[in-house]
Amino acid sequence: MDLTPYLETLRADLTAAAAPAGPETIRAAELLGHSLESSARLALLEALSDAAAEITTRLPESSVEVRLRGRDADLVVTHHAPEPPAPPAPPAPPVPPDSGDLSRLTLRMPESLKTHVEQTAAAEGISVNAWLVRAVTMAVNVPPPAPYPGGRNPKRVTGFFQA
Numbered sequence: 512m513d514l515t516p517y518l519e520t521l522r523a524d525l526t527a528a529a530a531p532a533g534p535e536t537i538r539a540a541e542l543l544g545h546s547l548e549s550s551a552r553l554a555l556l557e558a559l560s561d562a563a564a565e566i567t568t569r570l571p572e573s574s575v576e577v578r579l580r581g582r583d584a585d586l587v588v589t590h591h592a593p594e595p596p597a598p599p600a601p602p603a604p605p606v607p608p609d610s611g612d613l614s615r616l617t618l619r620m621p622e623s624l625k626t627h628v629e630q631t632a633a634a635e636g637i638s639v640n641a642w643l644v645r646a647v648t649m650a651v652n653v654p655p656p657a658p659y660p661g662g663r664n665p666k667r668v669t670g671f672f673q674a
Contacts, residue, residue, distance in 0.1 A: 512584050514555050518548050552582070559584055618643070 522544035529540035556577065563575040563586060572593055578585045620628075632642035 512559075512586065514552055514582065514584060517555060518551055521551055522548075556584055559586065 525544045529536040567574045
Protein backbone atom coordinates (compact mmCIF):
# COMPACT_ATOMS: atom_id res chain seq x y z
CA MET A 512 0.00 0.00 0.00
CA ASP A 513 1.53 3.24 -1.14
CA LEU A 514 1.03 5.91 1.53
CA THR A 515 2.13 8.75 -0.79
CA PRO A 516 -1.38 9.63 -2.09
CA TYR A 517 -2.63 10.03 1.48
CA LEU A 518 0.30 12.24 2.38
CA GLU A 519 -0.16 14.35 -0.77
CA THR A 520 -3.85 14.80 0.10
CA LEU A 521 -2.85 15.95 3.58
CA ARG A 522 -0.33 18.43 2.09
CA ALA A 523 -2.91 19.74 -0.41
CA ASP A 524 -5.48 20.20 2.37
CA LEU A 525 -2.94 22.11 4.45
CA THR A 526 -2.10 24.36 1.49
CA ALA A 527 -5.79 24.95 0.73
CA ALA A 528 -6.42 25.89 4.36
CA ALA A 529 -3.63 28.48 4.15
CA ALA A 530 -4.79 29.96 0.79
CA PRO A 531 -7.04 32.72 2.21
CA ALA A 532 -4.09 34.17 4.15
CA GLY A 533 -1.97 34.93 1.07
CA PRO A 534 1.07 33.66 -0.82
CA GLU A 535 3.49 33.81 2.11
CA THR A 536 1.23 31.65 4.26
CA ILE A 537 0.71 29.23 1.34
CA ARG A 538 4.50 28.89 1.01
CA ALA A 539 4.80 28.31 4.77
CA ALA A 540 2.06 25.65 4.59
CA GLU A 541 3.85 23.90 1.70
CA LEU A 542 7.12 23.86 3.65
CA LEU A 543 5.32 22.64 6.75
CA GLY A 544 3.58 19.91 4.73
CA HIS A 545 6.93 18.58 3.45
CA SER A 546 8.48 18.63 6.91
CA LEU A 547 5.52 16.81 8.45
CA GLU A 548 5.62 13.99 5.87
CA SER A 549 7.79 11.61 7.92
CA SER A 550 5.70 12.17 11.07
CA ALA A 551 2.45 11.69 9.16
CA ARG A 552 3.84 8.53 7.49
CA LEU A 553 4.78 7.13 10.90
CA ALA A 554 1.34 7.98 12.30
CA LEU A 555 -0.31 6.18 9.35
CA LEU A 556 1.89 3.12 9.89
CA GLU A 557 1.02 3.05 13.58
CA ALA A 558 -2.69 3.27 12.71
CA LEU A 559 -2.28 0.38 10.24
CA SER A 560 -0.42 -1.69 12.85
CA ASP A 561 -3.09 -1.05 15.48
CA ALA A 562 -5.83 -1.94 12.98
CA ALA A 563 -4.01 -5.15 12.02
CA ALA A 564 -3.64 -6.13 15.69
CA GLU A 565 -7.32 -5.49 16.38
CA ILE A 566 -8.43 -7.43 13.31
CA THR A 567 -6.18 -10.33 14.32
CA THR A 568 -7.89 -10.58 17.71
CA ARG A 569 -11.23 -11.00 15.94
CA LEU A 570 -10.12 -13.64 13.43
CA PRO A 571 -10.01 -17.10 15.01
CA GLU A 572 -7.68 -18.82 12.55
CA SER A 573 -5.90 -15.93 10.83
CA SER A 574 -3.51 -13.13 11.62
CA VAL A 575 -2.92 -9.79 9.93
CA GLU A 576 0.52 -8.21 9.76
CA VAL A 577 1.85 -4.92 8.44
CA ARG A 578 5.05 -5.47 6.49
CA LEU A 579 7.20 -2.57 5.40
CA ARG A 580 8.95 -2.64 2.05
CA GLY A 581 10.85 0.55 1.49
CA ARG A 582 8.31 3.33 2.04
CA ASP A 583 5.33 1.09 1.30
CA ALA A 584 3.26 -0.85 3.80
CA ASP A 585 1.66 -4.18 2.91
CA LEU A 586 -1.14 -5.83 4.87
CA VAL A 587 -0.55 -9.60 4.91
CA VAL A 588 -3.20 -12.07 6.07
CA THR A 589 -1.94 -15.47 7.19
CA HIS A 590 -4.37 -18.34 7.65
CA HIS A 591 -3.47 -20.89 10.30
CA ALA A 592 -4.68 -24.46 10.24
CA PRO A 593 -7.19 -25.08 13.00
CA GLU A 594 -5.72 -26.76 16.02
CA PRO A 595 -6.67 -30.40 16.36
CA PRO A 596 -9.10 -31.01 19.18
CA ALA A 597 -7.47 -31.88 22.43
CA PRO A 598 -7.66 -35.55 23.28
CA PRO A 599 -10.15 -36.30 26.02
CA ALA A 600 -8.69 -36.34 29.47
CA PRO A 601 -8.05 -39.84 30.72
CA PRO A 602 -10.34 -40.94 33.49
CA ALA A 603 -8.95 -40.46 36.94
CA PRO A 604 -7.15 -43.61 38.04
CA PRO A 605 -8.71 -45.24 41.03
CA VAL A 606 -7.01 -44.89 44.35
CA PRO A 607 -4.59 -47.80 44.52
CA PRO A 608 -5.55 -50.32 47.16
CA ASP A 609 -3.35 -50.71 50.16
CA SER A 610 -0.83 -53.35 49.22
CA GLY A 611 0.86 -53.27 52.57
CA ASP A 612 3.99 -51.53 51.23
CA LEU A 613 3.64 -47.96 52.38
CA SER A 614 6.13 -45.15 52.73
CA ARG A 615 5.80 -42.03 54.76
CA LEU A 616 6.51 -38.69 53.11
CA THR A 617 6.59 -35.24 54.65
CA LEU A 618 5.08 -32.69 52.32
CA ARG A 619 5.35 -28.95 52.81
CA MET A 620 3.01 -26.60 50.96
CA PRO A 621 1.61 -23.10 51.41
CA GLU A 622 -1.32 -22.90 53.82
CA SER A 623 -3.64 -21.60 51.10
CA LEU A 624 -2.86 -24.61 48.89
CA LYS A 625 -3.38 -26.99 51.81
CA THR A 626 -6.78 -25.45 52.46
CA HIS A 627 -7.70 -25.81 48.79
CA VAL A 628 -6.57 -29.49 48.76
CA GLU A 629 -8.62 -30.20 51.89
CA GLN A 630 -11.72 -28.58 50.38
CA THR A 631 -11.31 -30.44 47.08
CA ALA A 632 -10.81 -33.79 48.79
CA ALA A 633 -13.82 -33.19 51.04
CA ALA A 634 -15.95 -32.28 48.03
CA GLU A 635 -14.99 -35.61 46.43
CA GLY A 636 -15.66 -37.49 49.66
CA ILE A 637 -12.14 -38.85 50.10
CA SER A 638 -9.29 -38.20 52.49
CA VAL A 639 -6.55 -35.69 51.77
CA ASN A 640 -4.06 -38.56 51.64
CA ALA A 641 -6.16 -40.47 49.08
CA TRP A 642 -6.61 -37.30 47.02
CA LEU A 643 -2.86 -36.59 47.05
CA VAL A 644 -2.00 -40.20 46.14
CA ARG A 645 -4.43 -40.02 43.21
CA ALA A 646 -3.05 -36.65 42.07
CA VAL A 647 0.55 -37.92 42.16
CA THR A 648 -0.47 -41.14 40.36
CA MET A 649 -2.14 -39.12 37.61
CA ALA A 650 0.87 -36.81 37.29
CA VAL A 651 3.39 -39.64 36.89
CA ASN A 652 1.17 -41.62 34.48
CA VAL A 653 0.46 -38.77 32.04
CA PRO A 654 2.66 -38.98 28.92
CA PRO A 655 4.72 -35.87 28.16
CA PRO A 656 3.12 -33.47 25.68
CA ALA A 657 3.94 -34.04 22.02
CA PRO A 658 6.35 -31.48 20.59
CA TYR A 659 4.98 -28.94 18.15
CA PRO A 660 5.60 -29.72 14.48
CA GLY A 661 8.84 -28.15 13.42
CA GLY A 662 9.63 -27.46 17.08
CA ARG A 663 7.71 -24.15 17.06
CA ASN A 664 4.68 -23.21 19.09
CA PRO A 665 2.03 -21.91 16.64
CA LYS A 666 0.66 -19.50 19.25
CA ARG A 667 4.01 -17.85 19.85
CA VAL A 668 4.93 -14.74 17.95
CA THR A 669 8.55 -13.78 17.51
CA GLY A 670 10.26 -11.07 15.55
CA PHE A 671 11.48 -7.54 15.86
CA PHE A 672 10.28 -4.05 15.21
CA GLN A 673 12.28 -0.90 14.70
CA ALA A 674 10.75 2.55 14.74
